[in-house]
Amino acid sequence: MNAELIFIYDSHCPWSYAATPLVEAIAQAYPDIKLNLWHCGHYQGDQTLAQALVKNVEADSNKRFASKYVEPMPFEPDSTMAANLTAWANNKANHQALELLKLIQKSHFEDALPMSSKDELMAICQQLKMSPPAKVFKDDAFSKDAEFIMQDIFDLQEVIGTQSIPALLLAFDDNLVLLNHNLYLKKPSAIVEAVKLELNA
Incomplete structure (x- = not known):
């Protein structure tokens, strides 16, 4: 059986940060x-994040946010370069x-780095021994790769009937299942059984 997992997220979205352990x-x-x-590029420097949202994420998941990330709120994160x-x-x-996504999230949510500059992202690439092309380090526009993914996201959102992020979908055979990630944020390992049930249905 050929199965695929689709994770629609934004690297700078606290709810996406809480859902990433489910993917792992x-x-x-x-x-x-x-x-x-699939990075959806939701945060482009014009969406405000406030402490109330972070408190909701902490209440509904196992994630805790560093005080140095929370205290400057509200602010407007920009994930454009991370999306590229x-x-x-x-x-x-x-x-x-x-692993790249996890390190970006750790740097942003735990170390309180903006993760919107070439230097910040290249430090992670060097850690992973990755050599991305220069075109990904644009902060004022999405790359072609990012735009193609966003079009795929748009098409998929039309099918599932929601634009909410994060979204976690399981595709296998001719089936597409929207997994209810909210049920597993406090116990990420429990989603494995849910996936098993879907694959064996």
């Missing part, structure tokens, strides 16, 4: 599953895409 749990349980990590980098990784270095 599924990837560990099903190493042959294809991961499609992760789109390249999803297409050209898929085996490292999840």
